[in-house]
Amino acid sequence: MTPGARTAGDRFGPYGGRYVPETLITALDELTAAYRDASADQGFAADLRVLLEDYAGRPSPLYRAPRVEEAIGAGPVYLKREDLNHTGAHKINNTLGQALLARWMGKRRIIAETGAGQHGVATATVCALFDLECVVYMGTEDVERQALNVYRMELLGAEVRPVDSGSCTLKDATNEAIRDWVTNVRDTHYIIGSVVGPDPFPRMVRDFQAVIGEETRAQLEAAEGRLPGSVVACVGGGSNAMGIFHAFVPFGDVRLVGVEAAGEGLDSGRHSAPLAAGRPGVLHGSLSYLLQDADGQVAPAHSISAGLDYPGVGPEHSWLLDEGRAEYVTVTDDQALAAFHRLSRLEGLIPALESAHALAHVFEAGAELARHGPVVVCLSGRGDKDVAHVARLSGAETDE
Amino acid sequence: MPEGFIAGEPMSGASFAQCFARCRADNRAALIPFLTCGYPDAPQSLELLQGMAGAGADIIELGIPFSDPLADGPTIQRSSFQALERGMTTEGTLDVLRAFRAGHDTPVVLFSYLNPILRYGVEEFARAAVEAGAQGLLLTDVPAGADPALESRLSAHGLDLIRLIAPTTSPERVAAIARAGAGFLYYISRTGVTGARTRLRRALGREVRAVQGRVGGIPVAVGFGISTPEQAADVAAAAEGVVVGSALIDHCEREGAEGVRDFVAALREAMERDGPDRSL
Numbered sequence: 001m002t003p004g005a006r007t008a009g010d011r012f013g014p015y016g017g018r019y020v021p022e023t024l025i026t027a028l029d030e031l032t033a034a035y036r037d038a039s040a041d042q043g044f045a046a047d048l049r050v051l052l053e054d055y056a057g058r059p060s061p062l063y064r065a066p067r068v069e070e071a072i073g074a075g076p077v078y079l080k081r082e083d084l085n086h087t088g089a090h091k092i093n094n095t096l097g098q099a100l101l102a103r104w105m106g107k108r109r110i111i112a113e114t115g116a117g118q119h120g121v122a123t124a125t126v127c128a129l130f131d132l133e134c135v136v137y138m139g140t141e142d143v144e145r146q147a148l149n150v151y152r153m154e155l156l157g158a159e160v161r162p163v164d165s166g167s168c169t170l171k172d173a174t175n176e177a178i179r180d181w182v183t184n185v186r187d188t189h190y191i192i193g194s195v196v197g198p199d200p201f202p203r204m205v206r207d208f209q210a211v212i213g214e215e216t217r218a219q220l221e222a223a224e225g226r227l228p229g230s231v232v233a234c235v236g237g238g239s240n241a242m243g244i245f246h247a248f249v250p251f252g253d254v255r256l257v258g259v260e261a262a263g264e265g266l267d268s269g270r271h272s273a274p275l276a277a278g279r280p281g282v283l284h285g286s287l288s289y290l291l292q293d294a295d296g297q298v299a300p301a302h303s304i305s306a307g308l309d310y311p312g313v314g315p316e317h318s319w320l321l322d323e324g325r326a327e328y329v330t331v332t333d334d335q336a337l338a339a340f341h342r343l344s345r346l347e348g349l350i351p352a353l354e355s356a357h358a359l360a361h362v363f364e365a366g367a368e369l370a371r372h373g374p375v376v377v378c379l380s381g382r383g384d385k386d387v388a389h390v391a392r393l394s395g396a397e398t399d400e
Numbered sequence: 401m402p403e404g405f406i407a408g409e410p411m412s413g414a415s416f417a418q419c420f421a422r423c424r425a426d427n428r429a430a431l432i433p434f435l436t437c438g439y440p441d442a443p444q445s446l447e448l449l450q451g452m453a454g455a456g457a458d459i460i461e462l463g464i465p466f467s468d469p470l471a472d473g474p475t476i477q478r479s480s481f482q483a484l485e486r487g488m489t490t491e492g493t494l495d496v497l498r499a500f501r502a503g504h505d506t507p508v509v510l511f512s513y514l515n516p517i518l519r520y521g522v523e524e525f526a527r528a529a530v531e532a533g534a535q536g537l538l539l540t541d542v543p544a545g546a547d548p549a550l551e552s553r554l555s556a557h558g559l560d561l562i563r564l565i566a567p568t569t570s571p572e573r574v575a576a577i578a579r580a581g582a583g584f585l586y587y588i589s590r591t592g593v594t595g596a597r598t599r600l601r602r603a604l605g606r607e608v609r610a611v612q613g614r615v616g617g618i619p620v621a622v623g624f625g626i627s628t629p630e631q632a633a634d635v636a637a638a639a640e641g642v643v644v645g646s647a648l649i650d651h652c653e654r655e656g657a658e659g660v661r662d663f664v665a666a667l668r669e670a671m672e673r674d675g676p677d678r679s680l
Binding site for chain 2: 017018019020021022023024025026027165166171172175178179182183184185186280281282283284285290292294295296297298
C-alpha cells in the first residue's frame, strides 16, 4: 500500500489544502511554480547537495547503539544522527532548501516561526549564509524556556520578535508569522519549519527532509543488507518523522511509528497529541487532526518540549494514520525526561527533549519492535538547548 | 439566551440586492460596520447591533470569535479573546442574531474562520445561520475555490458566500471569484491584517475601479484600515460599500455603546455628504 501515490493535487486524501486568506493565494501559486521548476533543475539540486554535504555535514551517521540494545535486551537498534548536523537538528535540511528557493524567487526577506528555537536558529543560519533579512517569531513562553537559542539567533543577525498573544507558544508564533506574511507577501518568503501550513509547504518540507530516510535506507542496507523492521520518530508538526518515513512508505512491511507528546497524560488534557486525542480541523492553512474544544476553538497544547508544544500536526500524518500505514503512540513528559537522562548515561548522547520522546518509546517497546527487524530511531536533535531547562526541573524536584 | 433580549415577532432580513438597490437609489455607498459577537459581552453586543442599525448601518458584519484569528490585527484579536473568555460560542452568536432580528431587518454577514463552522457541522450551520436570520457568510480562511464541495454545502441553504479580493489577486482570478460570488464582493484595501490605519493608499480608488470593471456588476465593498469618517467618505466615492471594523472596536473600548452609535452616525453622515463623485 502506498498512500503517497494516492494523494493528489494539494491534498493527502482529505487532508491538507489551502485554507488561507485570499492575499496569500498568489504567493502560494508562485511558490508552487518555483518549487516545481527548482525541483526539475539540476543546478538547484547540485547547489543543495553541496550545501547539505559541506555546510550541514551530511550524510549524518547511522549509529548502532549497543548499550541501548543491552538495556532493552534486544536489537539491533540504530540511531539516525540528525543531532550531528550543523545547528544541532534536522531543521537545517529544510531551511537550506527553502533559502535556496527564496533566492531562486528573488525574495530578500525571510520570516519564520519557532518553538524550541531550533528552526529559528536553522533559519537565522541560512539567512546569514545567503545575506537575507531574517525575522523570527517566538512565543514569549518559549523565549523564556529557550533563552540560549534566542541569543544564538541574534548572534546570527536575526531579529527575534516575541509573541505574547494566546498561549504564547509555537501556535501563536505561527499566527504572527502568517500575519507578517500576509502584510509583506510581495518581498517576503515564509520558511515554515515543519510539514504543516498550506500547500505546497507540507510536501515541500517533507521533500527537503526526505534525505533523512533516503540515507537511512542506504546505510542500513550497507550495514544489515535489509530494510528496517520499524522506524520511530517524534511527531510535533512532524517534519523529522515525515523525513525519515517517506523513503519507507512504499514498503508496507516497515512499521512507521510516530511518537506524540502526552505531556502530563492524555487524560489530564495537558498534552500535544492531536493524532491520539484530537479530531480533524483547520489551523494554519490545512485540514488535519487538531486539538480543539466542542466549539471548534483550538485547545492549548502542552509538552515539556517546546518543539512538540503544538495543537496541530502535518496533514500527511493524518492521512497515514487514517490509512493505517503509520501507527502513532504517546509518551509523557516524565517518560521523555527519563529517556533524556537514560540515553545520556548509556551512550554519551544528550538528546533533544523532542527526540527523547521517540527514545522513550523504544526503551518501552523496543524488544517488541525488534522482533520485526532492525529498529531505527530518528535522533532528530541534540539536547544542548535543553540542558538548562532540565537542570531547572531537576533542581525544582530536588528542592521539594 | 442572555438577559435583556427582547422577545418579539422576528423580522426576516433584507437581501443584499435590496440593500444595495436602496443605497444606489439614495446615491450613496452602503455602510457596513463590523462587530465581534460577545464583545464586550453578549447583551452589550446586542445593544451595539441595535445601535448600529439605528445609526444608519446598511449591512452588519457579525464576527463569530475564533481562538486563532490569523487574518486579524491586534484590535479584533483582543475583542475575540475577550468574547471567548466571556463564553461566546457559535450558537451564542446565532442567539444574538435571533434577538437582533426581533426588531431589525438589516442584512447580516456572519464573519469567521472555518474551524468553528466545521465543528458545528457544515450543513447544520448553513441551515441554522439562515434560520437565525443571516444573509451572508464570510470565512477569511476559505478563499474562493479552496474547497468546492464545502463551499457548495455552505451556500446550499441560502447563505451568500461573501468573497474577498486582495490587492495581490490576479485579474483572471478576480473575474473567476466574481463568477462564483454572491451578495457583494469585499475588496481588501491593502495587503495585511485588519486594523485601523491613519492613511489609505493613494492607488486604492484606481484599484477598486479596476476590480469593478472585472466583476460584472456585483457590488464591491472595501474594508481593512478604514478608521475615520473622512476615509469612509473617500472610499465611498469609489466603492459601493465601506466596511469599518477595528476602528469601531476602538471606539467601543474608549467610549462604550454610545460612542459606537455616534461613530456609525458620523460615518454615515460623511458618506452621504460627499456622495459617489468618483473623484478618489
